[in-house]
Amino acid sequence: MSFLIDTHCHLNYEYDGGKGPAELVKDCAENQVNYLITIATEESNFKTVQEISERFPNVFHTIGVHPHEASLVNPEVLKTMRPFLEHPKCVAVGEIGLDYYYEHSDRKKQQEECWSQMELAMDAKKPLVIHSRDGEEDLLPLLTRYVKGMPTGASPGVIHCFTGTENFARACLDLGFYISLSGIFTFKNTESLRQMIKGFPLNRLLVETDAPFLAPVPMRGKKCEPFMVKHTALKLAEVLGMNFDDLADATTANAVRCFGLKLI
Numbered sequence: 001m002s003f004l005i006d007t008h009c010h011l012n013y014e015y016d017g018g019k020g021p022a023e024l025v026k027d028c029a030e031n032q033v034n035y036l037i038t039i040a041t042e043e044s045n046f047k048t049v050q051e052i053s054e055r056f057p058n059v060f061h062t063i064g065v066h067p068h069e070a071s072l073v074n075p076e077v078l079k080t081m082r083p084f085l086e087h088p089k090c091v092a093v094g095e096i097g098l099d100y101y102y103e104h105s106d107r108k109k110q111q112e113e114c115w116s117q118m119e120l121a122m123d124a125k126k127p128l129v130i131h132s133r134d135g136e137e138d139l140l141p142l143l144t145r146y147v148k149g150m151p152t153g154a155s156p157g158v159i160h161c162f163t164g165t166e167n168f169a170r171a172c173l174d175l176g177f178y179i180s181l182s183g184i185f186t187f188k189n190t191e192s193l194r195q196m197i198k199g200f201p202l203n204r205l206l207v208e209t210d211a212p213f214l215a216p217v218p219m220r221g222k223k224c225e226p227f228m229v230k231h232t233a234l235k236l237a238e239v240l241g242m243n244f245d246d247l248a249d250a251t252t253a254n255a256v257r258c259f260g261l262k263l264i
Helices: 021-029 043-055 067-072 075-085 107-124 136-148 166-175 191-197 226-240 244-259
Strands: 004-009 033-038 059-063 090-099 128-133 157-159 178-181 205-207
Touching: 004 205, 004 226, 004 244, 021 033, 021 043, 021 226, 033 043, 033 226, 033 244, 043 059, 043 075, 059 075, 067 090, 067 107, 075 090, 075 107, 090 107, 090 136, 090 157, 107 136, 128 136, 136 166, 166 178, 191 226, 205 226, 205 244, 226 244
Parallel strands: 004 033, 033 059, 059 090, 090 128, 128 157, 157 178, 178 205
Antiparallel strands: none
16 A cells, blocks of 8 residues: 655644543544654754664664754764764755744854754765745855865755745755655645646655644644545645555655655
8 A cells, every 4th residue: 555754743842632642643644645754953852862763673763963953063963963864764864954034043044053963964974954935046156165175966855845946846856855745735825836836757756744733734733644645645646636646655665865865
């Protein structure tokens, strides 16, 4: 049977009803979501996401500091990251990037620490999970520089929860990045995004929830859970004129390539 991978969720966050990782993973299994990648966002949750990943054979994790927390990054934090990146279930460096919409950290500091973590990714030979919001002009040169430092043929990573411009997306695709779609893809006001995605190669598309955020239609108003990635995948299949199983097979194969996943 075909199945999905939620390529970006936060299993360490709070969920409705006090649901913990075990319940979230169980609900996924009942909705054809067989694997998940839980994402670190700051030093304080490196150990937690790693421990969650270790508890479940079908959960992987990433290690990184979100641009919102860039002001907290220093050489000691970067030193702390290194051994975490060596864990066999750590599949990427992220979520890192630039966020000029909220600007919780200074733009210059965001750029500096984004690059610092990219350097760690190059050393560890790990792909990136990129957060991009209103900073494409500054982010693209960093991504280009990073790709030049990676081994030929290696997956550079993914632009997660993509909602950016078509020019940026195509530049990232040219660099080898994957494009991941969240519940935003299903929203009523994102028809332009759906039309844009029609022109992108199927073999570079991923699906995610970013749970507990961005619940997809028809789950709006609820706290997002990883099993809900199925609704985003159903919408993507509809937009691309595909049946669900074929879409699930394609996005799963893409996730395996993007992150070098070893499925059980």
